[in-house]
Amino acid sequence: MNDTSLVKGNALPNIPWQDRPDDCSDVVWRSEDNPIIPRDLIPRSNSIFNSAVVPFEGAFAGIFRCDDKARYMRLHSGLSADGIHWTIDPDPIQFVCDDDEIGAFDYGYDPRVCWIEDRYYVTWCNGYHGPTIGVAYTNDFATFHQLENAFLPYNRNGVLFPRKIGGRYAMLSRPSDTGHTAFGDIFYSESPDLCFWGRHRHVMAPYGPGWQSTKVGAGPTPIETTEGWLLIYHGVLTSCNGFVYSMSAALLDLDQPWNVIARAEPYLLSPQRLYECAGDVPNVVFPCAALCDAATGRLAIYYGAADTVTGLAFAHAQEVVDWVKDNAIG
Numbered sequence: 001m002n003d004t005s006l007v008k009g010n011a012l013p014n015i016p017w018q019d020r021p022d023d024c025s026d027v028v029w030r031s032e033d034n035p036i037i038p039r040d041l042i043p044r045s046n047s048i049f050n051s052a053v054v055p056f057e058g059a060f061a062g063i064f065r066c067d068d069k070a071r072y073m074r075l076h077s078g079l080s081a082d083g084i085h086w087t088i089d090p091d092p093i094q095f096v097c098d099d100d101e102i103g104a105f106d107y108g109y110d111p112r113v114c115w116i117e118d119r120y121y122v123t124w125c126n127g128y129h130g131p132t133i134g135v136a137y138t139n140d141f142a143t144f145h146q147l148e149n150a151f152l153p154y155n156r157n158g159v160l161f162p163r164k165i166g167g168r169y170a171m172l173s174r175p176s177d178t179g180h181t182a183f184g185d186i187f188y189s190e191s192p193d194l195c196f197w198g199r200h201r202h203v204m205a206p207y208g209p210g211w212q213s214t215k216v217g218a219g220p221t222p223i224e225t226t227e228g229w230l231l232i233y234h235g236v237l238t239s240c241n242g243f244v245y246s247m248s249a250a251l252l253d254l255d256q257p258w259n260v261i262a263r264a265e266p267y268l269l270s271p272q273r274l275y276e277c278a279g280d281v282p283n284v285v286f287p288c289a290a291l292c293d294a295a296t297g298r299l300a301i302y303y304g305a306a307d308t309v310t311g312l313a314f315a316h317a318q319e320v321v322d323w324v325k326d327n328a329i330g
Helices: 317-327
Strands: 045-056 059-068 073-080 109-115 119-127 131-138 155-162 169-175 186-191 198-204 215-218 224-226 228-239 242-253 260-265 285-293 300-307 308-316
Touching: 045 198, 045 300, 059 119, 059 198, 073 109, 073 260, 109 155, 109 285, 119 155, 119 169, 131 155, 155 198, 155 215, 186 215, 198 260, 224 317, 228 285, 228 317, 242 285, 260 317, 300 317
Parallel strands: 045 109, 045 285, 045 308
Antiparallel strands: 045 059, 059 073, 109 119, 119 131, 155 169, 169 186, 186 198, 215 228, 224 228, 228 242, 242 260, 285 300, 300 308
């Protein structure tokens, strides 16, 4: 499939890719190499998951959630020639911060990375008297400059848009509480400077009795298309054995992203393989990054599996957009 008209973005000819297996009819399919990042890739790690990847200098860079063997949640940087085989810095990122109050780093997890204008921005769930959204930037994935936290506690799943909307920076997030929140809606916020955030708008709530009935949260950086912002997100079902995390997609209005054009009722990917069902937290598929080749519409989606390892899945952007519209709620 070759579509040069749907995705607004850059060509990425070296995107990680495997063709859909002949016996697969799903819109999203898993890499044959999964899990592509094992839990013990670096000596100190108990698990490596819920991590973000971007193109960088003709190859790829990423920010990785590495829970260490003391079970502290830390962020590490990493580089890869092909987006599959990774060299991750064994030491956590040491953020440069002008304010010691904000720079005190209790924990960090579930990062996202987004190129905006002239640098890479990192957002993550940052421990500041409870979980909130940390923000930093880097040009080289070696030095990271920490900015003000975006919101008050409690908040998770802070995901920046890749360009300004209406002249302002834009972010999705999910207000929460101190623990394993049994609720959660996605909200939209704007900022003139990545420091002060406001103009909050509601985007979507949990839906129905099924896979996204407990809470929802934004996943990778939204992908700009001619049909709207393609948002890959996770949803949670509360089962008799606990939470089950799956992923799906929605289309948001380009100029007012709090307006949902279409949102799929079924999931795109749910925990079904052993590495997604068994681990430190069973039954989790949690997307945090999506590479896209605008020339072909190929998507490579990175996701955490069972809060233990990192998986990779593939799709065609046009097929995902069509599937969302054909399977939309309502």
